[in-house]
Amino acid sequence: MLAQLGLLMMFQLIGEVVVSSLGIPFPGSLCGMLLLLGYLYLRGGPSEELAGVGSKLVDNLGLLFVPAGTAIVAYGALFATDGPAIFAALVLSTLVAVLIGGAIAAAAKHSGADVP
Amino acid sequence: MIDPGKLSHLQGALVWLPCTIVLYAGSSALHRRLDKAPIANPTLLSIAALVLILAGCGIPYETYFESVAVLHYLLGTAVVALAVPLYRNANRLQGRCISMALALVAGSLASIFVGLVVATLGHASASTVLSIAPKSATAAVSMEISRLIGGTPAVTATLTIMTGIIGAVGGPYVLNALRIHAPEARGFAMGVASHGIATARAFTESEVAGSFAGLGMVLNAIVTALIVPPTVRLLGLA
Numbered sequence: 001m002l003a004q005l006g007l008l009m010m011f012q013l014i015g016e017v018v019v020s021s022l023g024i025p026f027p028g029s030l031c032g033m034l035l036l037l038g039y040l041y042l043r044g045g046p047s048e049e050l051a052g053v054g055s056k057l058v059d060n061l062g063l064l065f066v067p068a069g070t071a072i073v074a075y076g077a078l079f080a081t082d083g084p085a086i087f088a089a090l091v092l093s094t095l096v097a098v099l100i101g102g103a104i105a106a107a108a109k110h111s112g113a114d115v116p
Numbered sequence: 117m118i119d120p121g122k123l124s125h126l127q128g129a130l131v132w133l134p135c136t137i138v139l140y141a142g143s144s145a146l147h148r149r150l151d152k153a154p155i156a157n158p159t160l161l162s163i164a165a166l167v168l169i170l171a172g173c174g175i176p177y178e179t180y181f182e183s184v185a186v187l188h189y190l191l192g193t194a195v196v197a198l199a200v201p202l203y204r205n206a207n208r209l210q211g212r213c214i215s216m217a218l219a220l221v222a223g224s225l226a227s228i229f230v231g232l233v234v235a236t237l238g239h240a241s242a243s244t245v246l247s248i249a250p251k252s253a254t255a256a257v258s259m260e261i262s263r264l265i266g267g268t269p270a271v272t273a274t275l276t277i278m279t280g281i282i283g284a285v286g287g288p289y290v291l292n293a294l295r296i297h298a299p300e301a302r303g304f305a306m307g308v309a310s311h312g313i314a315t316a317r318a319f320t321e322s323e324v325a326g327s328f329a330g331l332g333m334v335l336n337a338i339v340t341a342l343i344v345p346p347t348v349r350l351l352g353l354a
Contacts, residue, residue, distance in 0.1 A: 005193070012196045025264070025341060027256035029192035030334055036199035046200045054197035057190065058326065061316035062159040063140040064191035067184040068255065069163040069277040069313075071270075073170050074177045078244070078271060085238025086275065089248050091286065093231035094279050094309050097252060098287040099294065101223025101332075102305035106296045107215050 004053040011036045132183040139165050152320055154288040159313055160281050195312065198330040201319075205327035208300055216304055220332065223308040224339045227252040228347060242353070247271040249348055251279045253340035254311040254333055261344050265354040276311070283310020284317035299325035307332025 015032025040046055046054065057064075079086065143158035143165075150156045170180055181188070209216065228249055235245045246267035250258040255276045262272035287306045296302055299322045306314035307329030315333055319326030348354040 008193050008196050011199075012192045015196065016192075025257065025260035026337065027192075027195075027254060029195035029256075030254065030337060032192070032196040033199045033202075033330075033334070036196055037203055040199060040203040046203065051200050054200040057194035057197045058201065058319055061191075061194050061312065061319065062144075062157070063137065063162070064187050064194055065159050065277065065280065065313050065316065066136055066140060066162045066166065067181055067188040068191070068273065069159060069281070070166045070170065070180060071177055072163065072274050072277065073167045075271070075274050082238075082240045082244045085235050085240035086244060086248065086278075088238055089231045089235035089240070090251065090275065090279050091282055092234050093227045093229075093248075094252065094282045095286050095290050096230045097223045097227035097309035098283060098290050098305045100226045101219040101308045102291050102294060102296045102301055104222055105212075105215055105219035105301035105304045106294075106298055 001049060001053055004047070004050045007050065008036070008053065008057070011039070130183075132180050133186070135169070136162065136166065136184050136187065147320075154285050154317065157281060157285050157317065159316065160285060163277075163281075191312075198315070198327075201323050201327040202330055205324055208324065208328075209331075212300060216300075216331075219301075219304060220308055220335050220339060223305060223332075224252065224336050224343060227309055228340070228344060232348075232351070232353070243268055244271070246348060246354060248275055249353075250340050250344045251275045252309055252311065253337045257337040257341055261341055265345055265348050277313065280310045280313025283314040287314055288317070288321075300328045303328030303330075304332040308336045311336070 011032040012029055013032075015030070015035060016028030018035070019026050019028045019031050140158055140162045143156075143161035146161065147153070147156045147158045166180070170177065231248045231251065232245060235248045240248070243266070246265050247262050249265065249267065250261035251272060252258075253261065253276070255273050258272050258276045259269040262269045283306055287310060288302070291302050291305065296305075302321065303315075303318040303325035306318050311333045315326060315329035318329035
């Protein structure tokens with residue numbers, strides 16, 4: 001299990017190194033994920049242990065956002081002035097995006113094009 | 117009775133790491149008890165509780181963050197691990213590529229334009245409007261775009277997290293109202309609009325939904341980086 005966790009962390013590190021040496025504004029972790037995806041295709045799939053460690057982490061993804069999310073505690077002043085505008089903009093734009101994206105993505109189901 | 121004055125002298129992982137994990141475990145248990153109701157989102161509940169505790173005890177965010185930095189590091193590791201479910205569900209993309217590509221571009225544009233328009237109509241300051249524009253992309257990308265266009269990256273980081281929570285909480289209700297039940301479409305739409313936090317929510321619905329949310333998150337990081345800078349320049353905002 002530790003070896004698999006180490007493997008994931010190595011991909012995380014490589015991802016960081018790649019984006020910072022290329023100077024592209026892209027998250028190192030997402031780059032590491034794409035690299036791991038390439039590795040899985042080369043290898044023909046994840047080992048059972050890797051899949052196990054991966055799903056333990058992914059199952060607790062919500063916990064891992066708590067440290068970054070709690071930063072909102074430091075922005076009282078911003079919300080005192082722009083709070084209503086920010087809240088309206090975030091709620092409307094996000095829900096409209098889900099609505100439009102979901103409606104279009106779901107259309108494939110009815111097109112019949114997805115039948116393999 | 118714990119004296120908050122004494123609590124503020126307590127620092128380090130000894131206090132805040134277990135606090136965070138216990139709060140999240142409790143929120144998670146409540147979420148499950150409530151049949152995974154989106155409104156009882158465990159990330160939202162934990163953040164709300166921590167904000168009250170930190171503000172109540174007068175603990176600076178930096179002190180808190182330092183002690184839970186290991187969780188933030190593991191967020192990167194978990195994002196790398198998303199490759200596994202993505203690999204397992206990649207075959208489901210077959211025949212869906214075109215509709216997913218359209219959903220990606222339309223969802224991304226909708227998020228950017230509605231955000232800009234509503235923030236402007238609401239008389240938000242110019243810097244706030246610019247900080248809102250890239251908020252549907254995952255935090256590292258949205259912060260970088262914000263810096264490029266003259267927003268405030270730290271503000272964008274917080275708005276990005278709020279966007280994630282709004283999508284994770286409100287998204288499922290919107291999709292239910294539209295009777296969209298296909299996990300591929302549900303996950304993808306939430307990932308595009310609300311990155312990783314909605315991806316976490318999608319994984320509580322199913323692995324297929326979670327995988328498509330992860331895919332939507334990656335693709336929207338790229339699309340947002342391509343669209344936002346020219347858009348704000350075109351609109352004369354930056």
